[in-house]
Amino acid sequence: MKIASIKTHAASIPFEVPRVTAHEPMRAASVILVEVQTDDGVAGCGQIHGAPIKEICEWVARFGEIVRGMDALGHLEVWERLFSLTSPRPGGTWGRDGLPPPLPRAARPQIMAAIGGIDIALWDIKGKAAGLPVYRLLGGANRPVLAYATGGYYRDGAPLDACAVELASSVAAGYRAVKLKVGGQTIKDDVERVRLTREAIGKDTLLLLDLTGAYGIDDCIAFARTVEPYDIYWLEEPLYWYLQPADFQRLAAATPIPLAHCERELTRFTVRDFMTSGAVRFVQFDSTRHAGFTESLRIATLAEQLGVRIAPHQAPELHAHLCAAFPNASFAVESNGIPDPLWSGMYARRAQIRNSCVHLEEAPGFGIEIDWNFIDRHRV
Numbered sequence: 302m303k304i305a306s307i308k309t310h311a312a313s314i315p316f317e318v319p320r321v322t323a324h325e326p327m328r329a330a331s332v333i334l335v336e337v338q339t340d341d342g343v344a345g346c347g348q349i350h351g352a353p354i355k356e357i358c359e360w361v362a363r364f365g366e367i368v369r370g371m372d373a374l375g376h377l378e379v380w381e382r383l384f385s386l387t388s389p390r391p392g393g394t395w396g397r398d399g400l401p402p403p404l405p406r407a408a409r410p411q412i413m414a415a416i417g418g419i420d421i422a423l424w425d426i427k428g429k430a431a432g433l434p435v436y437r438l439l440g441g442a443n444r445p446v447l448a449y450a451t452g453g454y455y456r457d458g459a460p461l462d463a464c465a466v467e468l469a470s471s472v473a474a475g476y477r478a479v480k481l482k483v484g485g486q487t488i489k490d491d492v493e494r495v496r497l498t499r500e501a502i503g504k505d506t507l508l509l510l511d512l513t514g515a516y517g518i519d520d521c522i523a524f525a526r527t528v529e530p531y532d533i534y535w536l537e538e539p540l541y542w543y544l545q546p547a548d549f550q551r552l553a554a555a556t557p558i559p560l561a562h563c564e565r566e567l568t569r570f571t572v573r574d575f576m577t578s579g580a581v582r583f584v585q586f587d588s589t590r591h592a593g594f595t596e597s598l599r600i601a602t603l604a605e606q607l608g609v610r611i612a613p614h615q616a617p618e619l620h621a622h623l624c625a626a627f628p629n630a631s632f633a634v635e636s637n638g639i640p641d642p643l644w645s646g647m648y649a650r651r652a653q654i655r656n657s658c659v660h661l662e663e664a665p666g667f668g669i670e671i672d673w674n675f676i677d678r679h680r681v
C-alpha cells in the first residue's frame with residue numbers, strides 16, 4: 302500500500318464573539334484537513350491547527366511529493382524522512398541525494414505542523430487497512446474517556462461573573478471538569494473570577510486554570526497562593542513562553558497546585574525535559590499542532606514511565622484514541638464547553654461527547670467522516 306497523493310483542505314469560520322485569552326483574541330475556528338490517498342484506494346484524513354494556513358499547506362504539498370510512493374503503513378519511515386530534512390546531512394546543502402537542502406529554521410512550526418497532519422492521516426489509513434479503530438490497534442479498550450470543558454474566555458465589557466455563568470452551564474450540561482482562562486486581568490480581578498466560578502460550579506467539579514503564559518515566576522507564585530483556597534486542579538501554561546523546565550521547577554516547589562504544559566512544543570525532546578524535571582504533572586502535547594500522532598505516542602510512553610499524566614490539547618475526537626491506549630497515564634482530553642462552529646459542522650461522523658466523556662466508536666481508523674459539503678462552504 303503506497304502513498305499516491307496528499308491534498309490539503311483548509312476551512313475557517315469566524316466566531317460571533319472573539320474568544321479572548323491572556324495572549325490574544327481568537328477570531329475564527331480554523332482547520333487544515335490533510336487527505337492522503339493510497340494506490341489501492343484507502344484514504345486517510347489528518348488535521349492541523351496552525352498558521353499561517355497557506356504556508357502550512359505549501360509544506361504539506363512539498364512533503365507530499367517527497368513521500369509519494371512510500372509505504373503508507375510505514376509511518377515511522379515517513380516521519381523520520383521528513384523530520385530529517387530539518388537538520389543538516391552530508392551533502393544536503395547541495396541536495397545531492399535528491400532531497401531538499403536543510404529546511405529553513407524560521408519555518409519550523411509550520412514544518413512540524415505539516416509533518417503532523419500527514420502522520421495523523423497515515424494512522425487513519427493504518428486503522429482502516431487493519432479494519433480497527435486506532436485505539437484498538439494500540440491495545441486500548443472502548444471505555445469512556447474523560448473530557449473537560451474549556452471556556453470562560455474574556456469578553457470586552459462583560460461582568461466579572463460572565464465566566465462563572467458560562468462554566469456553570471457546562472456543568473449543567475454534564476461536564477465534571479471545567480477550565481477557566483485567566484492571566485489577562487489584574488490578579489485581583491482574575492482571582493474574583495476564579496472565586497465566582499468555584500461558587501457557581503460547586504465543590505465537586507474539577508476547576509482547571511489556563512494562564513496562557515501570563516506570568517514570571519514571582520507573580521505566578523503570588524497568583525497561585527491567592528487561588529489555592531479555591532481547590533484548583535492545575536495551572537496551565539503558567540509562565541512566560543521563554544521560561545524553561547528549571548523555572549517550572551521553581552514554581553512547582555512554591556505551590557501545591559500541579560502544573561500542566563507543553564501544548565505548544567514542537568517535538569518530544571523539549572517535552573521530555575519538562576516531564577523529567579518533575580515540575581510538569583500534566584502534559585498537553587497537541588499532535589494536530591506539531592509532529593503528529595506518532596510523536597504523541599512517544600510522549601505518552603515516557604509520561605507513563607514518569608508518572609506524568611497526558612491531557613492532550615483539543616481535537617478530542619482524535620486524542621481520545623491516545624488516552625484510550627494509555628488508560629493508566631491519561632487524565633482527560635480537552636473539549637470546548639461551547640463547541641466551535643467548525644467542529645460542530647465539519648464531521649458527518651465522529652466520536653460523541655456525553656456526560657463529560659468521549660465515547661469512541663468501533664469504526665476503523667480515527668472513526669471520523671468529513672462532511673465535505675460543509676468544508677466546501679467554509680473553504681479558505
Ligand SMILES: [Mg+2]
Binds near residue numbers: 513538
Ligand atoms: Mg491552553
